[in-house]
Amino acid sequence: MPKLKSLEELQKLRKQLQGDIKARTETSATITVGMGTCGIAAGAREVMHAILAELDARDIDAHVTTVGCIGMCSKEPLVDIQQGDEPRITYGNVTPAMVPRMIEEHLIQGNVVEEWVVGRVMGQEV
C-alpha cells in the first residue's frame, strides 16, 4: 500500500473500501432468496450467484439474504425485493437469466416487473 498523500486519496480509498463492509453498515434494499430444499433443488443457488454477480458488476448497494421455504414450493426459486417502505415483492420461478432485468427495472428504475410477480406483502413483516 503506497502512503496516502492527501485527504482526497483517503476519501477515494474509503469509497473503494465501503463496499467491503456494506453488510455491516448499510440499510438499503434487501433481496431475499428462498433457500429451502425446494429452492435449492429448483436452482436458487445459481440465482443467488447471478444476483451477487449482477450487483457487483453494476456496483449497486443491496443486501442479499436467504430464507427457508415459505410454502410456495412450486414457484421456487422465489426472490423477494424490498426497498424502503415499498411493499415486499415476490418473484417466482426465477432463473439466472431473469436477474439482470429484475435488477434493472425494479431495483434501479423502481418499476415492479409485474409479469413475474407471484405475491406482495405490505410492510416489512411477512
Add this chain to the structure above:
Amino acid sequence: MAERYRADVLVCTCPACTKAGAPEMQQALKVEVERRGLAGEVRVVETGSRGFCSMGPVVNIQPEGILYFQVHAGDVPELVEETLVKGRVVERLTYREPETHKAVPHYDEIPFYGKQMRVVLRNCGLINPQNIEEYIAVGGYHALGKVLTSMTPEEVIEEVKKSGLRGRGGAGFPTGRKWEFAHDAPGEVKYLVANGDEGDPGAFMDRSLMEGDPHAILEGMTIGAYAIGAHEGYIYVRDEYPLALRNLNIAIEQAREYGLLGEDILGSGFDFDVKITRGAGAFVCGEETALLASVEGRAGNPRPRPPFPAQSGLWGKPTNINNVKSWANIPVIISRGADWFNQVGTETSKGTMIFSLVGKVNNTGLVEVPMGITLRELIFDIGGGIRDGRQFKAVQTGGPSGGCIPAELLDLSVDYEHLKDAGSIMGSGGMIVMDENTCMVDIARYFLDFLKDESCGKCTPCREGIKQMLSILTRISEGQGEMADLQVLEALARVVKKASLCGLGQTAPNPVLSTLRYFRDEYVAHIVDHKCPAGVCKALIEYSIIEDQCTGCGLCRRKCPQEAISGEKKEPHVIDPELCIRCGVCLDVCKFDAVAVR
C-alpha cells in the same frame, strides 16, 4: 471494488470469548462455511468485544443483525445450515427474555443494548481491529484529514472545548483546556501520552477499547498532537493486556504504512509518531505523574503538582496526557461537531461514559451510556437486575477508590458532580454491584487491602494512613472493634484524603467514608453485637443445620473439608463449631436450604 459478500459473520475475539472457546468455534465456522460452498458469499471476521461478556462466545451475523450467544464449535453446523443457508434464526442460541423466555434474536431489541449509546465503542465488535481498511471504510481518519487540511490548531482546541469533553480517566478535567495549557506552554519539543494503564479490579473498559478499536485512539492522538504541537506520543499499556498490545502494535504499523502516522501525514507536512510503553501493572501508574516517571524509565512514583505535565512533563517538556477513552472521543467530536456531542449528557457532563458493569448483576459486561442516566437504569434495565432474585444493596463506582452508593440513591444521575456529592467518583468507569449478601465492612476492608498493596509508599499519609485504617477495619471485622474506632477511622480518612500526594491516596478513603456514611449500622452491628448482618465476616458467624429442614442426605457431610459435620443417614446432621472453618461449602451444596448462617 472488493469482492461482494452477502453476509459477514463477526466473531468476538476478546479474552472472555477466547476463554469460552471462540477460537475453536471460529475455526469450525470457517471449515463449515468452506464445506457448504459458502466461502465466496459469507465471510468470517474477527472483531473486538460487543460488551456482553457474560454471554460469550458472541457471534454477530450481518446484515441481519442477529446476535448469537454462547456459541460453541458444536453449534456451528446448525448455525450455518439454518441461518446462513436457509436464513432462519436458531432460537436456542439467541438472547432470551428472563421472564418470558422469548427469543430475542436482534441486537437492537436486547435490553442490554437498548439503552446504550455507543459513541466511543462505535466500532468495537463491528470491525476487524487488525485491519486498518475496515476502520477507514467506516469513516476512520476522516476527522484527522479534516483537521489537517481545514483547521488551525487553535480551532481544533476551540472545538474540543466547546464539546464539553472531560477527562475519561477519572478526574474529569476539561480536555480542551488541558490541551490549551500544553499548546500555550513555551518550548519546541512537546509530548503527548495516552493513558491505558487500567488497574481497577474487575474493570476492562480501556482494554476492550484498545483491543477493539485501536485506530480510534491513534486518530484522536494524532489530532491532539496537531492541536498542541507535539510530534511524539506514547501509549502506556500494561503488559497484562497482550491482545491490546498486539492490536495497538498492528494498528501503529498499518497507520505508518498508509501514511497516517509518521512523516508528512496525508501530505500535510505534519509529523507525528507513536511508541508503546509497556507498564508492569502497578495501580499507581495510572496517576499521571507516576505514569510519566514510568515512561521515562524511572520507578512509578508520583510527584507534587504543580508543575503540571502541561508545563513540565516527560523529560521536563510540556506534555499532554489523556485517558485512551478521551482520545477515542476526539474523532467523533471533530467529524460530528462539538454541537452534536454536547447535546448528549447533562449540563456539566457531556457525551457518554463507558462502564464495566460487574458484580452481582445478571448481565455483566461493558456498557456505554449517555451521561445522566440513572443508576437504576444502568443496573436494572441494562444490567437486568440482581442475580438469583436477591436484593440490591449498594453499587461502587469508580474503581477501588470509589464510594459505595446505597439503594436510596438508585435514582442518582450518573455524572461527575452527582457521584462526587454522593461520596463516590466517576473514576475510569468501574461499577461493582453488590447484593444483600455483601458485608460493607468487609468491602471497605477488601478495597483498602488492595490500595495498601498498590500505594507506592512515597508519602506518609497514604502509606501509613491506609495501613492504619486497614488494621482498624480488620479488627472490626473480627469482632474486636470499639465504637471509638469509628471516630478514629473518620479522622484518619480525612487526613489521608487531604494530605496525600496523589490521586491514589486522595481517593483511597472513599470506600471507608461512604460505607460509614450509608451503612454505619453495619459497623455498629460488628462492634456492639459482634454480628455480621450479611454473614460474611468469618469470625462473627456460625454455620448450623436447621433440624426441621435437614433430610439427612449426607451431601454436606461428604463435602465438608474439615469433616466437621456428622449425622446418621436420613437423620438431621449437626456442625461442630470447633472444627468448622466457615468456608460455606455446606451452604452452597445443600439442596434443602437447611444450612443457616448467623
